[in-house]
Amino acid sequence: MTLEIIVLVKQVPDSQEVVIDPVTMNLNRSLTRNVTNRADENALEAALQIKDRTDAHVTVVSMGPPQAETTMIECLARGADRAILASDRFFGGADTYPTGLTLAATIKAIGKFDIIFAGEETSDSSTGHVGPGVAEFLDIDQITYASKVEYEDGFVTAERELEDGTEVVKVPTPVLVTVLLNSNVPRRQTLRRKIDAIRQGFESWDHDKVGLQPEWVGVRGSPTIVRKMRPIKEKERAAKKVDIAGIPDLVKELYQKGVIKVESE
Amino acid sequence: MNKVAGIKFAAPVADLNEYKNVFVFLETREDKLMRPALEMIGVGKRMAEKVNEKLVCVLLGGDIKDQAKEAVSYGCDIVLGAESPVLSTYRTLPYSHIIADFVRQEKPNIFLIPATRNGRDLASRIAVSCQAGVTADCTELDIEQDTRILSANRPTYGESMLAEILCRKHRPQMATARPGIFPVPEKIKAHKGEIRIKEVTVDKSMLKKEVLEFRKKEVVDLTAAKVVVSGGMGLGKPQGFKLIGDLASELDGVVGATRPAVDMGWITRDHQVGQTGQTVRPRLYLAVGISGKIQHIMGMKNSETIISVNTDPNAEITKYSDYVITEDLYKAVPVLLEEIKKLKKSPPPLAQEASSTPAQ
Ligand SMILES: Cc1cc2nc3c(=O)[nH]c(=O)nc-3n(C[C@H](O)[C@H](O)[C@H](O)COP(=O)(O)OP(=O)(O)OC[C@H]3O[C@@H](n4cnc5c(N)ncnc54)[C@H](O)[C@@H]3O)c2cc1C
Numbered sequence: 001m002t003l004e005i006i007v008l009v010k011q012v013p014d015s016q017e018v019v020i021d022p023v024t025m026n027l028n029r030s031l032t033r034n035v036t037n038r039a040d041e042n043a044l045e046a047a048l049q050i051k052d053r054t055d056a057h058v059t060v061v062s063m064g065p066p067q068a069e070t071t072m073i074e075c076l077a078r079g080a081d082r083a084i085l086a087s088d089r090f091f092g093g094a095d096t097y098p099t100g101l102t103l104a105a106t107i108k109a110i111g112k113f114d115i116i117f118a119g120e121e122t123s124d125s126s127t128g129h130v131g132p133g134v135a136e137f138l139d140i141d142q143i144t145y146a147s148k149v150e151y152e153d154g155f156v157t158a159e160r161e162l163e164d165g166t167e168v169v170k171v172p173t174p175v176l177v178t179v180l181l182n183s184n185v186p187r188r189q190t191l192r193r194k195i196d197a198i199r200q201g202f203e204s205w206d207h208d209k210v211g212l213q214p215e216w217v218g219v220r221g222s223p224t225i226v227r228k229m230r231p232i233k234e235k236e237r238a239a240k241k242v243d244i245a246g247i248p249d250l251v252k253e254l255y256q257k258g259v260i261k262v263e264s265e
Numbered sequence: 266m267n268k269v270a271g272i273k274f275a276a277p278v279a280d281l282n283e284y285k286n287v288f289v290f291l292e293t294r295e296d297k298l299m300r301p302a303l304e305m306i307g308v309g310k311r312m313a314e315k316v317n318e319k320l321v322c323v324l325l326g327g328d329i330k331d332q333a334k335e336a337v338s339y340g341c342d343i344v345l346g347a348e349s350p351v352l353s354t355y356r357t358l359p360y361s362h363i364i365a366d367f368v369r370q371e372k373p374n375i376f377l378i379p380a381t382r383n384g385r386d387l388a389s390r391i392a393v394s395c396q397a398g399v400t401a402d403c404t405e406l407d408i409e410q411d412t413r414i415l416s417a418n419r420p421t422y423g424e425s426m427l428a429e430i431l432c433r434k435h436r437p438q439m440a441t442a443r444p445g446i447f448p449v450p451e452k453i454k455a456h457k458g459e460i461r462i463k464e465v466t467v468d469k470s471m472l473k474k475e476v477l478e479f480r481k482k483e484v485v486d487l488t489a490a491k492v493v494v495s496g497g498m499g500l501g502k503p504q505g506f507k508l509i510g511d512l513a514s515e516l517d518g519v520v521g522a523t524r525p526a527v528d529m530g531w532i533t534r535d536h537q538v539g540q541t542g543q544t545v546r547p548r549l550y551l552a553v554g555i556s557g558k559i560q561h562i563m564g565m566k567n568s569e570t571i572i573s574v575n576t577d578p579n580a581e582i583t584k585y586s587d588y589v590i591t592e593d594l595y596k597a598v599p600v601l602l603e604e605i606k607k608l609k610k611s612p613p614p615l616a617q618e619a620s621s622t623p624a625q
C-alpha cells in the first residue's frame with residue numbers, strides 16, 4: 001500500500017535581504033526576493049528520503065498568494081508528486097490559528113495521509129506553532145524538532161533535539177513531524193524534472209474547494225491582531241578599533257572597568 | 266455552526282468576565298522544575314498582582330509534591346497538578362489533553378508557556394483545542410490594568426522591530442515566552458499557596474508515542490554566565506574551539522557558538538547562541554570569527570560589553586561591538602590569552618573611579 005506523505009511548505013521573504021519600509025515600518029515586499037522556507041526544504045527532503053526506500057506518494061501543501069507558484073514548481077522539481085496551493089484572498093492576514101485550520105482542512109480534502117512533514121519554523125513568522133496546530137486540528141500525534149527521521153512498518157522513529165538532550169521517540173502513523181533546519185541536505189532540482197514540473201503544474205484551491213467559510217480564515221478568523229510595530233532600539237556601540245599591539249591596553253582598560261575580573265566569582 | 270468535518274474555527278468567547286487569573290505552565294524534566302518554569306512564575310506573578318488575580322501554576326509529572334511546594338515558594342498562589350507515573354516524561358497528547366481540560370474548567374484570562382521546544386510543542390495544541398489565540402516567542406509581556414488585555418510583544422522582521430500583539434475576543438490569551446529573557450524571581454519564604462494535585466489515569470490511546478531513550482547532554486547554562494566566549498565559522502576547523510575554550514576558562518566564562526559551527530559538528534548544540542539557540546546577556550561577550558548575522562545577534566546583543574575578532578572590518582558584528590579587533594583570530598586570541606594571564610598574575614591597582622563598580 002502506498003504511503004501518503006504530505007509536506008507543508010511556505011514561501012517566505014529571503015531573510016538575507018529583508019527590506020523594511022522606513023515610513024510604514026512594514027516589510028517592503030516589492031524589494032524582497034521570495035524563497036522557500038529553508039527548514040521546509042529539509043522537511044521535503046525527509047519525505048523524499050522515505051520515498052527513496054518505500055512506496056510513497058508525496059504531496060506538498062502550501063497556503064499563500066499566487067506568487068508561491070515558484071515554490072510549488074521547485075518542490076515538484078525536487079521530486080514531489082503533487083503540489084497544492086491553498087490560495088484565496090480570504091486566506092490573507094492569517095495568524096497561526098487559521099493558518100493551521102486552512103492547512104488541516106486542505107489535507108482533509110485531499111483525503112488519506114500517513115505522515116505530514118513541516119519545518120521547525122518559518123524565517124518570517126518563526127513561531128513553530130503551525131505544525132502542532134495542524135496536528136491538533138487533525139487530532140493526530142506529533143514529533144517536533146526532529147532530526148534523523150525513519151519510517152518502518154507503520155512507525156516513525158525520530159530523534160528530537162531538546163535543549164538538554166536528545167529524545168528518541170517512536171510513533172505509529174498517522175503522525176505529524178516537524179523537521180530541524182539543516183538536519184539533512186536537500187537534493188537539487190534537475191533541469192529535466194524542472195521542465196516536467198512546469199508541464200505538470202500545481203493545483204490552486206480556494207476556500208470553497210478547501211471547504212471553509214470566508215469568515216473562518218485569514219484575518220477574520222485570527223484571534224490575534226498586531227496593534228503596533230516599533231523599531232527595537234539598539235544600544236549604540238562605539239566599535240572602537242583595536243590592533244594586536246593595542247590588546248595589552250585593551251585588557252587593562254577592561255580590568256579597570258570591571259569587565260574582566262581577576263578573582264573567581 | 267462552527268465545525269467543518271471536525272475542524273473548529275476560533276469562536277470568540279461570549280463573556281470575557283468569566284475568565285480570570287494567570288496560568289503558567291511549569292516545564293519539568295524527570296519531575297524537576299526547569300529554569301524557564303521559574304521565569305514564567307516571575308513574569309506571571311507580576312501580571313497577576315497588577316490586576317489582583319491569582320497566579321496558577323500548571324504542573325504535570327510522576328511525583329511532583331516537592332516541586333509544587335517549590336513553585337509556591339517562588340510565588341505561585343495555586344498549583345494545579347496532575348500526577349501519574351506516565352507523566353514523568355513529557356508527551357504531547359497526554360499533556361495537551363490534561364492541560365486543555367484544566368483550561369476549560371478553570372477559564373484563565375492569560376496562559377503563559379515557555380517558548381522552549383517542548384513548550385512550543387504544547388502551546389499551539391492547547392490554543393487550537395481551546396479555540397484561543399497564542400502569540401509566539403514573546404520578549405516583553407504586560408497586562409493592561411482596566412481591560413486585563415495581554416500586551417504580547419515579539420521581535421519580528423529579523424529582530425529589527427517589536428510587534429505588539431493583542432487578543433481581544435478569545436480566551437485564554439496565550440503566549441509563549443522566550444527563555445532567558447525574564448528573570449527568575451527571588452524565593453519568598455513566608456509565601457503560602459494552595460496545592461491541588463489530582464491523580465489521573467491516562468488513556469492508552471494517548472500513550473502510543475514511545476520514548477525509547479533520552480540522551481542527556483552536559484548542559485552549559487549560557488544564560489547564567491557572566492562571560493561568554495563564542496566561536497563561529499571563522500575558526501575554520503573544529504580544533505579552533507580548543508582556543509575558544511582556553512580563553513573562556515581563563516575568563517571564568519563559558520563557550521558559545523554560532524549555529525553553523527554547531528551544524529558542522531565542531532561543538533554540541535547546547536553551546537549555540539541565537540534565535541534557535543540560547544539568549545545570553547553576560548557582562549562580557551567575545552565574538553570570535555563570527556559574521557554577526559541577525560539570527561546570532563538576537564541571542565547576544567543585550568550583553569553589556571561586546572568584543573569581536575574578525576578579519577573583515579565590514580562584518581555586521583562590528584556595529585554591535587564595543588571593541589573591534591580586525592585581525593586573524595589565530596594571531597589575536599593567543600595575545601589576548603597571554604595578556605589576561607599576565608594580568609591575573611600581577612593585577613595592577615584598580616583606579617579610584619572604577620572601584621565604584623562593586624565587586625561581585
Ligand atoms: C531559521 C534560522 C535560524 C538560525 N538560528 C541561528 C542561531 O540561533 N544562531 C546562529 O548563530 N545562527 C543562526 N542561524 C544562522 C545565521 O543566519 C548565520 O548563518 C550564522 O550565524 C553565521 O555563523 P558564523 O558567523 O559562524 O559564520 P559566517 O557567517 O560564515 O562568518 C564567519 C566569519 O568569520 C570571519 N573569519 C574568517 N576567518 C577568520 C579568521 N581567521 N579570523 C577572524 N575572523 C575570521 C569572516 O570574516 C566571517 O565574518 C539561523 C539561520 C536561520 C535561517
Ligand SMILES: Nc1ncnc2c1ncn2[C@@H]1O[C@H](COP(=O)(O)O)[C@@H](O)[C@H]1O
Pocket residue numbers: 008009010037039040043061062063064096099103117118119120121122123125126127128129130131
Ligand atoms: N502558509 C503556510 N503554508 C504551508 N505551510 C506552512 C505555512 N505556514 C507555516 N507552515 C508550516 O509550518 C511550519 C512552522 O511555521 P511557523 O509556525 O510559521 O514557524 C513551517 O516550517 C511550514 O512547514
